[in-house]
Amino acid sequence: MENINSIQNFKNIPSSGSSVQNPDKAILGKDDFLKLLIAQLNYQDPLNPIQSAEFASQLAQFSSVEQLYNINSNLLKSIDASYATNRSITNALISNLIGKKVVVYGDVLKLEAGNDIEFGYELKGDASSVEIKIFDSAGNLVRSFKVGERKSGRYDFKWDGKDERGDRLRDGNYTVKVEAFDENGKPVVVNVYISGTVEGVRYKPDGAVILIGGIEFGIADIIEIKDERGNVN
Template identity: 75%
Template sequence: MERINSLENMKGVPSTGSSVQGSGKSILGKDDFLKLLITQLNYQDPLNPIQSSEFASQLAQFSSVEQLYNINSNLLRSIDASYATNRSITNALVSNLIGKSVSVYGDVLYLDPAQGASFGYELKGDAKEIEIKIYDSDGNVVRSFKLDGRKKGRYDFAWDGKDSSGRDLPAGNYNVKISALDKDGKAVAVDTYIIGLVEGVRYKPDGAVILINGVEYSIADIVEIKEGRRDGN
């Protein structure tokens, strides 16, 4: 009788490269490895038993598999614990933003007729011409501004809440669009941000968001944090 001396050739036992039928697994765990080792011992030729050196080698393989399994399990538990801790810290810190004035990337600004509205923009390059347009909820341009050229950088802007005819506009949300051209007439990239007070924090499965005038903003979009006021120039 030919001696069965490899895991791949054991009678009735699938090879390590194939999946176990019905188990839904394609990777052997430490329990699978141990079962294969025991099965090999049961099927060995009694006239030509497995050598002690070979058996020791396979035990060493099992030990390595078990160590890797334990390392992986401990690592996953550590990652989960770290994620939970970081999220708790983040949630606690975000709550401290309530009542603070923040600049956050976005183009929806709220107009309070008594205070106007503040927003800002960041030029990604030097600009010779800058144009600001403010739209109402129907998409109509209610006010536009043309500014002199400015260097690359971040700038705040204050809108008095009046339309192009000098009339006071009603309270509500408006959209601001900013475009810029360089000295050669080529478009300059511009990021727009709004400035407002954080009214609250909302906790969601994918992270906390801040509320400004009822609009949600990701904390990753915060540009700047100030005390409880709104500035513009």
Template identity: 40%
Template structure:
């Protein structure tokens, strides 16, 4: 008996067999413990009575089966643990909403000429510090000479202007700081940013805190958390910093 294929052509039994033989077979790419056990049972059932499987071979295969079962259980346990940890991380991140945080980062936001504060510090005296500010395409729009600094923590507030004194468009800008120690060797400087958290985003198992100005920081990079009321009137806890004060030669104000 034949049948009509999807194109409306009648196929006989011979054609059916040819069509079936040309159909790609589906094969499993992995072997679970049930399949392993089925193969082992089939092997024992069809072994040659005059040449049975050696005891050592039988023991080896059973040991392999036991190891496979244990690894499967461990894998399920790890998956469950990861799911639990991910949920706990989200709950932890949510608790940051409404709070001011300081974290490792290099992005500053500019809104109507007002830029967010950038924090930086040194473990040793540096003789020269330069700060580069980059636009979204990575081009340097401003270079600021911060002079020399003793060991300590400092803050800087950019005035939102480029090299020619023009106020730049609102948005997010990158910051990079490079210093030189007393020997003239270059020192890379870790920068920190701050802001108020208004949301949480989870991406590929990593939790990010979204700040009110649209910047994102990795939850793992948070260094300090304060209540907004507690931070009122706080100068940022920095010392020896004069870069952001009014009258500074680099044109900044209100650090």
């Protein structure tokens, strides 16, 4: 007698909508398992019918499969509900950032209204030479600063929005790049960050982002949140 786990003779049995949709994976849903059981009864040898003990064992297997399927379905529903709740709470908390000054990882600077731009960089190791380069939206180098030797740590910097000749540059987005090398000439890891006031929050399918100068930043990019007095929360 063929065991119910042998599915080679039942490949042509249509599966229901609850079964796994990928035909390349031999994974059965509870309805497929039941179809196999019924098919085995239909095609059993009349001269050698399935024994009651074996049939009871297979029914027990089906019951176990159904219970596991139901547990999995309930677990997925619980996870979805928990995710939706956490996301709602997160979105509500993020909206409280509007109007606050934050420090975020990012290398895009927005120059406007003749204002200076504040940004900074974090060295992951000691550097014997550090150079700051600022590029326009076309990728042209418009300003560079050689700041020399620096120990590992964070350093704030302010750019007046002028080029090498001292002329004020046009308003728009600029990109800052910081290059650092140790005493052996090997590159030192540098993270660039900027500071600004959160102007708004934009909700997206993959999560909320904050807006600083019209530029989007992820919540994971936030380093510091400051109050009205500039104190770090």
